[in-house]
Amino acid sequence: MNLLGTWIAAGLTIAILSFLYRDNPFYKFAEHLFVGVSAGYWVIYIWAFDVQPMLVDEFLRQVGIEKWLLVIPAVFGLMMMARWFPAAAWVSRWPISFTVGIAAGLALTAQVQGYIIPQIQATLLPVVSIGATTAETVGQSINNIVILVGVICALLYFYFSREHKGALKVGSKIGIVFLMIGFGASFGYTVMARISLLIGRLTFLLQVFGLR
Amino acid sequence: MKRDIPLIITFLTGFLCVIAFFIPHPPFGDLQQRFLVWYAIVAGFTMILGLDSLVKYNVKKITQHKPGWQYSYVLLFGLALVLVTGFQSWFKYNTPFELRSSFMYSYIHIIVPLQATMFALLAFFISSSAYRAFRARTFEATLLLIAAAIVMLGRVPIGEMISDKIPLRSDWLLNVPQLAAKRGIQVGVYLGGVVMSLRIILGIERTYLT
Incomplete structure (x- = not known):
């Protein structure tokens, strides 16, 4: 069976x-085939890791009010199916509103606490950082200054509430320099990740055909 | 009923999530966690809608003999194969993710190679787009070109063979200027996300209801 599977994988790769x-x-x-099997896989995955353990198993396990509270998401989930009936399609807005409300509420607090504040904290670095050696001190201090200037200037570039002239123009020009270096580095990194995947697939094919 | 109740639901759930964050005690204490579970359950049900849409679209394509209709059979076959093996494995092993199961067999020998090769294929398209993007016509494009070239060379042995400084420069580019640019973008995006969340909770942003 494994041999057959390997040949199927090789055929699909080619x-x-x-x-x-x-x-x-x-x-x-x-x-x-990829679209079909992926869709099937995610249906099984979501059912196995979300709906079954969080709803079905939990409903059977819980007692009292906790048990019946689970009826709320189940009903909301079933209300989604109202989209099948054009006359009652508006009913599906209720569960959509529910999920949008949760996402917005969590984003409001979690994004501030989990992303914005830590990112700002990590940017507010000492511009003179004392290291073990002079070279380390200079290197670390330069890096900290580059990060501080880079973040501020990148933000200035996206500030559109005022016309970019004077100091703002200078800041945004420096910002675009950082953005271009950042995009270039990200691009190079992504290319290498894809090349690595390609090497993996070619190595697999060479192994299947006994050439490696 | 059709518009006001959804707006009230959004306001209440969003507001309760925020309240639960600032008052982490009963009755609000575990509200965020509970809402996250409910969110996952409701999202799980939407998979049925997605599945229904995919099947309907492809059945229609077959019955109306639209261009490429033969391939819809392949798609439906793949979908049915994975669903059947998934439920069969579930009944047999009590979980579809048992390594010996037919579901995992189809995952390892069909989904993994297809997915990996699809992404590997992008290497060629990225390279061809790089050719167009990297023509150093402007100062900014030159910066992009140099940064990408250093990072690419720094990731492969030939870079170190040319100069042992190239991998160090590559790491520096990724850890310092790229980090600064990425952080600037991310802070902007998250601030935008916070503003958008507020607009949604307060009912100013209503496009999700259309």
Whole structure:
């Protein structure tokens, strides 16, 4: 069975890579298969890790008010299905509002506490950082200044409430320098990650065909 | 009923989440956690809608013989295969994620190679787009080109063979200027997220109801 699985994997890998030549039926076959199996996989995954343990198992396990409180998300979940009936489709707005409200409420507090404040804290670094050696002191201090200036200038670049002239123009110009270096570095990193994946697939094919 | 009640639900759930954050004691103490569980359950049900939409679209494509309708059979076959093996494995092993199960067999031998190769394929498209983006026509494009070239060279052995400083410069670029740029963007995005959340809770932003 494992041998068959390996050959299926090799065949599908080649089918996807065949797109490099041109769009063809083998690629389309693999592409549609990918969409189908992925959708099926996520249905099973969400049912197994969300709905089953959080709703079904919990409903059977809990007693009293805790048990019946679970009816609320279950009813909201079923109300989503109202979209199947055009006349009652508006009912699905209730669970949508519920999820949007939760997401907004959590985002409001969690984003401030979990992202904005830690990011600002990590930026407010000492501009003179004493290290073990002079080189370390200079290096660390330069890095801290670069981070501080970079974050402020990158934010200035996205500040559109005032016309970019004078000091704001200088700040935003420095900001675009940081943004371009940042995009370039991210781009290079992403390319290498994809190349690494490609090497992995080619190594797999070489192993399947006994060439490695 | 159709518009006001959804707005009230959004306001109440959002407001209670904020209250629970500032008053972490009964009856609000575990409210955020409880809402997160409820959120996951409701989101789980939406998978049924997604599945229904996918099946309907492809069945329609087959019945109306739209271009590429034959491939819809492949999609539906793949979907049915994974669902059948998933539930079969669930009944047999009490979990679909048992390594010996047919569900995991299809995951390892179909989904993993397809997904990895799809992402690997992007390497070629990124390279071709890089060719267009990296033409150093302006000062900014030159910066982009140099930063990307140093990072790419710093990630492979040939970079170290050219100069042992290249990997160090690559790490510096990633850890200092890139970090600063990314942080500037992220702070802006999160501040925008906070403003948007406030607008949603207060009922100013209502596009999700359309």
